[in-house]
Amino acid sequence: xxxRHRYCPDHSxxxxxxxxxxxxxxxxLQHIWHPCTQMHDHERVPMVPIVRGEGPWLIDADGxxxxxxxxxWWTNLFGHAxxxxxxxxxxxxxxxxxVIFAGFTHPPAIELAERLVQITPAGLEKVFFADNGSAxxxxxxxxxxxxxxxxxxxEKTRFIALTGSYHGETLGALSVSDVALYRKTYAPLxxxxxxxxxxxxxxxxxxxxxxxxAARRLEEMRALLExxxxxxxxxxxxxxxxxxxxMRMYHPSYLSGLRQLCDRYNVHFIxxxxxxxxxxxxxxxxxxxxxxxxxxxxxxxxxxxxTLPLSxxxxxxxxxxxxxxxxxAGKAFLHSHSYTGNPLACRAALxxxxxxxxxxxxxxxxxxxxxxxxRLAPLRDHPHVADVRQQGMIxxxxxxxxxxxxxxxxxxxxxxxxxxxxGLKRGALLRPLGNIVYFMPPYVVxxxxxxxxxxxxxxxxxxxxxx
Ligand SMILES: *Cc1c(COP(=O)(O)O)cnc(C)c1O
Numbered sequence: 001x002x003x004r005h006r007y008c009p010d011h012s013x014x015x016x017x018x019x020x021x022x023x024x025x026x027x028x029l030q031h032i033w034h035p036c037t038q039m040h041d042h043e044r045v046p047m048v049p050i051v052r053g054e055g056p057w058l059i060d061a062d063g064x065x066x067x068x069x070x071x072x073w074w075t076n077l078f079g080h081a082x083x084x085x086x087x088x089x090x091x092x093x094x095x096x097x098x099v100i101f102a103g104f105t106h107p108p109a110i111e112l113a114e115r116l117v118q119i120t121p122a123g124l125e126k127v128f129f130a131d132n133g134s135a136x137x138x139x140x141x142x143x144x145x146x147x148x149x150x151x152x153x154x155e156k157t158r159f160i161a162l163t164g165s166y167h168g169e170t171l172g173a174l175s176v177s178d179v180a181l182y183r184k185t186y187a188p189l190x191x192x193x194x195x196x197x198x199x200x201x202x203x204x205x206x207x208x209x210x211x212x213x214a215a216r217r218l219e220e221m222r223a224l225l226e227x228x229x230x231x232x233x234x235x236x237x238x239x240x241x242x243x244x245x246x247m248r249m250y251h252p253s254y255l256s257g258l259r260q261l262c263d264r265y266n267v268h269f270i271x272x273x274x275x276x277x278x279x280x281x282x283x284x285x286x287x288x289x290x291x292x293x294x295x296x297x298x299x300x301x302x303x304x305x306x307t308l309p310l311s312x313x314x315x316x317x318x319x320x321x322x323x324x325x326x327x328x329a330g331k332a333f334l335h336s337h338s339y340t341g342n343p344l345a346c347r348a349a350l351x352x353x354x355x356x357x358x359x360x361x362x363x364x365x366x367x368x369x370x371x372x373x374x375r376l377a378p379l380r381d382h383p384h385v386a387d388v389r390q391q392g393m394i395x396x397x398x399x400x401x402x403x404x405x406x407x408x409x410x411x412x413x414x415x416x417x418x419x420x421x422x423g424l425k426r427g428a429l430l431r432p433l434g435n436i437v438y439f440m441p442p443y444v445v446x447x448x449x450x451x452x453x454x455x456x457x458x459x460x461x462x463x464x465x466x467x
Contacts, residue, residue: 053080076306134168166244257288282392
């Protein structure tokens, strides 16, 4: 009883049905410091111990089931404990779990690099592995800078990023991010990027189409490049959807225009497809919708189907060649991570790509995303919903205090947290970004799973928008 008191003082919000969750939660809080969490919140918000996963469902220690509406931080594609990926991993674990990746190689990494080059836009020929998304961004930033240095352009030291962008939390990746919640505190430690206004359609003029907003923002980007290209290594963007910045979406013409500008002004184009890659936006890669190939493409999250950390930076032969010289020339890219190219992670990625090859994933997703769109449509009339937007298997509902002026709710009111808590009670994992309720489910959900997620979200929104 004491335990329950400690973690859930408000009994009406109580989610524990027996003691197993409470015992694990207590042990957890004794020693674990969780990511992206004010730990004090857990005096009020339950810690949910998950002991098993099954397709899109997560199951806690008391046997309660939660539909994973956010793919466990956007990683999971084909369900938890996916039998195909699990079997491949078991086989690989008995064969080769890891080997140093400098001077040594192994079949899963070779095959994965071949497959990634085949499926990504033409021109991306070389693959550098790292072990998480932020690390991939660090690699791309360093490689871009180093490319220009090797070409005799050491004066290029800056990066252009979009407002509202998110590229990870290590110092370099955070430097090119513009989500104040994560960045502000550490600003004194960071590089200063040049910020270009995001083509985000939600922030566009009411009279403009998405394409017109993109065109206007491209012109602003052009002006920035005109002024700063000489000192700029690269422009980095999240293609089509700025995810952590609030699932803000923009028109693909921005990407094709940006490709032309980068060529014209001699700066690299870094596409951070860590969240949007592997079918999320409806095409295998978001860049495909603009028919562009970046100079660097960063992949992670869905790469292993959500089973193991792994990332890859794909780049061009031209970039690779700028580092290729006699050792004494000092041009090599000496960046490394202990777990670079981990064979288990590569095997999980290969099996994930095999599922894409064997099953009509993108086609099925089209039907699922159409169903999601039709279920979300009525929310447009909700008095506290300013926008319902969707791009493939990502949908978002923007909650506001005032619909007419789009005045946001105060962050301190934590309306999104109420949606989250309601979801837990009703068997759905929805974890809004501030006041933005979003859906990014694994591709193995059924239409009735989507119905469940949306029903719970609609109830949660009604509850959260009460005065
Ligand atoms: C999640 C994310 C990252 C960082 O990846 P981590 O594996 O969490 O370090 C970078 N860029 C984008 C667009 C992301 O969504």
